Amino acid sequence: MPEICLLGTGGMLPLKDRFLTSLFIEHNGRGILIDCGEGTQVAFAKHGLKLSKIQTLLITHGHADHVTGLPGLLLSLGNCSRTENLDIYFPEKWEYVIKSLLCVCGCLPFPVTMHKLPEICTSWIAENIDPMLEISAMPLQHKVPCMGYKFLFRKKPEFLPEEAKKLNIPVQYWKQLHAGNQIHLPDGREILPEQVTGKSRKSIKITYTTDTLPIPEIIHFAKHSDLFICEGMYGDIEKKSSMNEKGHMLMQDACQLAKNANAKKLWLTHYSPAEKFPEQYQEILKNIFEHVIISQDGEKLSL
Amino acid sequence: MPEICLLGTGGMLPLKDRFLTSLFIEHNGRGILIDCGEGTQVAFAKHGLKLSKIQTLLITHGHADHVTGLPGLLLSLGNCSRTENLDIYFPEKWEYVIKSLLCVCGCLPFPVTMHKLPEICTSWIAENIDPMLEISAMPLQHKVPCMGYKFLFRKKPEFLPEEAKKLNIPVQYWKQLHAGNQIHLPDGREILPEQVTGKSRKSIKITYTTDTLPIPEIIHFAKHSDLFICEGMYGDIEKKSSMNEKGHMLMQDACQLAKNANAKKLWLTHYSPAEKFPEQYQEILKNIFEHVIISQDGEKLSL
Numbered sequence: 001m002p003e004i005c006l007l008g009t010g011g012m013l014p015l016k017d018r019f020l021t022s023l024f025i026e027h028n029g030r031g032i033l034i035d036c037g038e039g040t041q042v043a044f045a046k047h048g049l050k051l052s053k054i055q056t057l058l059i060t061h062g063h064a065d066h067v068t069g070l071p072g073l074l075l076s077l078g079n080c081s082r083t084e085n086l087d088i089y090f091p092e093k094w095e096y097v098i099k100s101l102l103c104v105c106g107c108l109p110f111p112v113t114m115h116k117l118p119e120i121c122t123s124w125i126a127e128n129i130d131p132m133l134e135i136s137a138m139p140l141q142h143k144v145p146c147m148g149y150k151f152l153f154r155k156k157p158e159f160l161p162e163e164a165k166k167l168n169i170p171v172q173y174w175k176q177l178h179a180g181n182q183i184h185l186p187d188g189r190e191i192l193p194e195q196v197t198g199k200s201r202k203s204i205k206i207t208y209t210t211d212t213l214p215i216p217e218i219i220h221f222a223k224h225s226d227l228f229i230c231e232g233m234y235g236d237i238e239k240k241s242s243m244n245e246k247g248h249m250l251m252q253d254a255c256q257l258a259k260n261a262n263a264k265k266l267w268l269t270h271y272s273p274a275e276k277f278p279e280q281y282q283e284i285l286k287n288i289f290e291h292v293i294i295s296q297d298g299e300k301l302s303l
Numbered sequence: 304m305p306e307i308c309l310l311g312t313g314g315m316l317p318l319k320d321r322f323l324t325s326l327f328i329e330h331n332g333r334g335i336l337i338d339c340g341e342g343t344q345v346a347f348a349k350h351g352l353k354l355s356k357i358q359t360l361l362i363t364h365g366h367a368d369h370v371t372g373l374p375g376l377l378l379s380l381g382n383c384s385r386t387e388n389l390d391i392y393f394p395e396k397w398e399y400v401i402k403s404l405l406c407v408c409g410c411l412p413f414p415v416t417m418h419k420l421p422e423i424c425t426s427w428i429a430e431n432i433d434p435m436l437e438i439s440a441m442p443l444q445h446k447v448p449c450m451g452y453k454f455l456f457r458k459k460p461e462f463l464p465e466e467a468k469k470l471n472i473p474v475q476y477w478k479q480l481h482a483g484n485q486i487h488l489p490d491g492r493e494i495l496p497e498q499v500t501g502k503s504r505k506s507i508k509i510t511y512t513t514d515t516l517p518i519p520e521i522i523h524f525a526k527h528s529d530l531f532i533c534e535g536m537y538g539d540i541e542k543k544s545s546m547n548e549k550g551h552m553l554m555q556d557a558c559q560l561a562k563n564a565n566a567k568k569l570w571l572t573h574y575s576p577a578e579k580f581p582e583q584y585q586e587i588l589k590n591i592f593e594h595v596i597i598s599q600d601g602e603k604l605s606l
Contacts, residue, residue, distance in 0.1 A: 012382070013344070013375070013378070013379050013382060014342075014344065014345050015345075016348040037375075038342060038344070038372065038375040039317075039341060039345060041341070042319055042342060045318065045319040046319045064374045064375055064378050064408065065375075067407065068341070068371065068407060071341075071371050072317070072340075072341040072367055072368075075316070075367050075368075076316050079315070096406065097407055100403035100404070100406045101404075103399065103400065103403045104365070104367050104370065104371060104400055
């Protein structure tokens, strides 16, 4: 099951005790990092996570607070003797920024594959990351092209050992059947996965949207998320119009989106550096959406 | 008098409690930052220093651990409503790295002047920084072009108020005379600074060399430094040959350089991330050079 850690909760500028917004999801031993601001590699060490697990990097957009940790992170991966490929996905308009940052790295000891996401990008199945994982992207509404990401971790259907026993299927074939593969037994019988599995189980859904106006499309994108992670630059509603002008939203907007999307849980992140004590808005926010967490750096969850 | 703060002491990779090597010198309200690895802006906040004081940035070379904090730092300066020019000096070969990093910043609200230092660069007087300050650069011997820097803070000669009184010079002219200016009094007399000042006073000298083999030229460059700041990647002498191959030196090498240069004090810095406890070498190092400090992040001194 996915293990999620919000490495940092800062927007724009890091504070001495708040790293820039970045999310790490680990599933089946493989890690996905979303955004990589200055200091992300230090946040990894601080929260007891291993850089070497990163398989895939998703970038929402090329503003400095989301990307300037890239060269340091990639060089550190090189220092961990990495040789396997790293996939980086980003909105196509930001190719020049990603390439500029990578030129600081010089020659890395592992290949990097860059995937440019078109602005109208909606969905892709990241087979190379995990066959049980579907990732979708959605264009957000920031001052510049910016993507939100959605993760669907599919669960295998329940395995029914009693049915397998009834059919006299040797135990060494159970795993293959549970993984959805048809098998051919030595006695000549063909066994279908459906013969030994029960009901399909609901996928786990995580949605991540930051640096955006609270557009209604996010409600559909985040619908029924087990965990919805969303920016909340300010809790002070007097900041609303100036925030919106910059393509951001209030904590209250994020709570309203979570409520309308019927999310199970909301983690707020990407606080303005001027918002020193976001937890002060807890009561107000819980009145809008009960299951809001005013996250701090290192917020963790297993789903 | 200059106030010095070693913002970070890490080489190659930051650790969770060790920022990358970067030095800040403040003099007469103006600040010089030397190197700017990932997290430098956070180290400023951590050590109670103001980013807004930075007037000049000197880069030793373009390796990531010395430059990747640049975009974040510049954007933060922009967020402090800076409008005045920022001067950045770096070895000319690294122009592409500096420009690549700056392209992440987009449009800054203040001008940046880039100064390319030729590889044979030896000395320049940075009048625009401080007329009482002379900065020199020296090519070091790393795997790539890299500069060491030397700072001479000139002191005004002693002012002699008794002499000024004897000559009936009104008090409002004393400051100009002390600053070295000839003045013309209303009664027609010309007064020379030498008439009211005493002996010249010794300049304060700070030398900074990191990412280099312990070449003998450093001894001359750092001669009689009040403070010599030098890399010491490892204290384990078994690492010597592999370190030297990478263009680095041991803590012991730095102590020998400080001793031969007759420096007053040595701060070690730029420790390998594998060197978790550099203070363990204290006794060995003091046997080579008594006035060695195995610096930690935030080491401060007023000279």
